Amino acid sequence: MFTQELFPSRSQLELSDAATHRLREYFTALVQERRRAHGDDPVSAWLRTWDGLEADRAVADEAVYSLALFVLLAGLETTSHVLSTMVWLLLEHPRQLEWLRAHPEDIPSAIDEVLRYDAPIHMISRIAPEDTTLAGVRVHKDEMVQLMVGAAHHDPAKYDDPDLFNIHRRASPLSFGGGVHYCLGAPLARLEATSLLTALLERLPGLRISGSPVWAPRVAFRRLAKLTVAQA
Template sequence: MAQTLPLLNPPIHTQMRRALGNVFNQSTLAALHRVAERAVQDLLDELTDRLHSGPADFVALVSEKLPIMIIGEWMGLPSEDYELLRDLTHDQVHTQELFPTPSEIATSDAATARLQTYFADLIQRRRSNPGDDPVSAWIRVWDDLDGDRAHTDAVVHSLALFMILAALETTSHLIANTLRLLLEHSSQLDLLRQHPELIPDAVEETLRYDAPIHLVSRVAPTDTVLGGMPVAAGETVQLLIGAAHHDPAHFPNPHAFDVRRRRGHQDVGGPSRLTSHLAFGAGIHYCLGNALARLEATALLSALLKRSIRLRLTGAPTWAPRVVFRRITSLYVGLA
């Protein structure tokens, strides 16, 4: 994990990001949008069928499945591996929590080892039979950069592992949490039905109101002063994103969930007035897949609001007992 992008700094981080280029450029996002639209329709069909028999778990049927379907197709992964990769990702993130228990660390280490083996095997298969998938492309890029096959495999391995870990856990929560918040705030949901152009704004408000990651750690490279507090070189600073997003000095009425927030409470349909949030980080570590996460959440919400069905919460959501990574483990909905 120490060699994945979030834990690297310049010059290695700079070299890797430069070689990657714009991974999710406009043409890639356009192609993935078509994939997402097909996947969303299939998942919502299944959800609708289940709802006719009673309440159904939106997490299990939709939000857990969509991210791996998108990133899996992009990376060319076998669909029969999707469930395994979801489970391993859930287990792996324990080690990224603030105070993991010994048993959680052991679970995370075992999941990391299985993921490392999985992607090592994948790289060897792509070397033997390259395609037009990103893993094959990364192999070609780094082979051309230095010709060191062992170094190429190590770099590509860290990239592939990072892509899976970054794409699944946080995006699944974003999707489930957006629906939860809208069902809990019916006036906001009604507003979206009347003004679907606000759907991207609703996704941004979810990212602010209850971000998928609530804490980010940073290590000071030199002695500095932060917010009037001295921080020595090598000390760790914990950024509490959840608290920052509810700071009344930055967000007026921060505890209100308002899908019009980006528009400065102007009339809907007016120009967007972006209000920054930290859900995707900042600076050199700004999330590489931010556009993909937004695309998936927007595609899902757009398709859901176009359907004739109306949903309601049938119980309180259940949450994983975590500090850093937010995760709704179940969200039961029924027909309204």
């Protein structure tokens, strides 16, 4: 994750390099294992798909490795943030939490508001394929543009009272991207958030925050490092 931060330190990059090396060893071995014995798991399915598209098996294996690594990184980090932040925001707004307990049909809009108010990714990087002008700024071919999604979600021209957390808002967040870049795991992330929130409403009616939350020092990938709660 540190490699995708805005200004990673040398020590953070060293940690990222070491983690990437270990993950590459693990997933490369997994791809080779599934190559020898196909199963009904996602990696085996991706291998079958790529073998139908790519004659060079080494190229196909590398593509499946990249996909497996990306799905892991994209799914774990972002979803864990959405789940923990959802709990924090709703416990911080008990009247809205009680509304959801009485009106569970509004859970989808509450999840969208969490995704808007504090998105799991606040910054998306894009590289210009050609010279262009973006919002009056000249961007040259191959230059990188940082899209500040978190700021866009708090744009008063788009949202009334953008700094107000309001589950009754009908938000259309950019948290899952759009077009060809729309998140592959978006339906799963919404399902996980719905499952967690439904269980929390049913099983933990007296849950409350018992300590100040602690945030990881990040810009692009938000992370709630610690959230202490208690059950009354």
